[in-house]
Amino acid sequence: MQLYYHPYGCSLAPAIAAAEAGIALDLVYVDIIGEPHRLADGLLYSEINTRNYVPLLGLDDGTEISEAGIILQYLADLNPAAGLAPAQGTTERRELNQWLTFLGTELHKTYSPWLFHPEVGELAQDYARRRVAARYAIVERQLSGRTWLLGESFTVADAYLFVMVNWAAAAKTPLTDFPNLRAWFDRMKARPQVRAALKLHSASPTAQAA
Ligand SMILES: N[C@@H](CCC(=O)N[C@@H](CS)C(=O)NCC(=O)O)C(=O)O
Known part of the structure; x- marks a missing residue:
């Protein structure tokens, strides 16, 4: 899984959740300060994420998840034993x-x-x-x-x-x-x-x- 991130950004939250859940993430740097936002290799970020902000979680099946609160819950539910989110429906x-x-x-x-x-x-x-x-x-x-x-x-x-x-x-x-x-x-x-x-x-x- 890839986490598109910026060091000063809210992408820190999923990085913490993944660490607490014991999930390894590949971190992909996005320059969200420069305009237009680009990856380290110069690729336009908007070509990957039309929302053009971090965090974005790239899954191994090629789909993506955006919005911090949803990414956090996704990571928590991947490893319920870590206890990072109560069970669904409670x-x-x-x-x-x-x-x-x-x-x-x-x-x-x-x-x-x-x-x-x-x-x-x-x-x-x-x-x-x-x-x-x-x-x-x-x-x-x-x-x-x-x-x-x-x-x-x-x-x-x-x-x-x-x-x-x-x-x-x-x-x-x-x-x-x-x-x-x-x-x-x-x-x-x-x-x-x-x-x-x-x-x-x-x-x-x-x-x-x-
Ligand atoms: N609604 C989004 C907001 C994400 C957000 O505000 N990201 C900021 C960094 S903390 C960002 O990438 N800003 C760059 C921009 O908006 O151009 C979420 O919950 O994930």
Whole structure:
């Protein structure tokens, strides 16, 4: 399986999920900063993925999966023994879906693109930062008395949340008011598979070639 990724991108979430599930992925670098987006060999990314963003998961049967929340669930369901997602049809799975949708729509899409494009202006960025803080407050309450987002089991929702919290310093969305979130972030960074995924996912084409 191939994961089309960018080192600063939300493709980090599936990279973490795959590492936690013990699934090996081939990482394919996409320059999502340059326009048009291209692979390291110069190929236009839009020729592979008409949506033109990462992550994209290329399956061995030639089909592809896009959208972070769906890729995460696909990876989790490939290895149920890893316990990264509750069983389909359960109340717990519905809860996971609720969090994945919240993370994708309320948090991810408030950061990206707004907080990574200064050209949108200070007013828009300040507004986005206030929205992020209000969403972090929701996560802060959820983490009270819980080790991971859904309770005592680490799930792919934690992998997804990690991406945005990892952006916090660069995007100037401080975690100061959110002690549960900070403690959760420390627990995440201490997980060996999160560290392994971070290392793999931070590689640029030059580093990959080296
Ligand atoms: N709805 C998509 C959003 C993915 C997304 O925002 N990807 C960003 C990186 S975090 C990207 O590739 N941006 C490049 C672009 O939009 O041109 C998902 O959930 O996977």
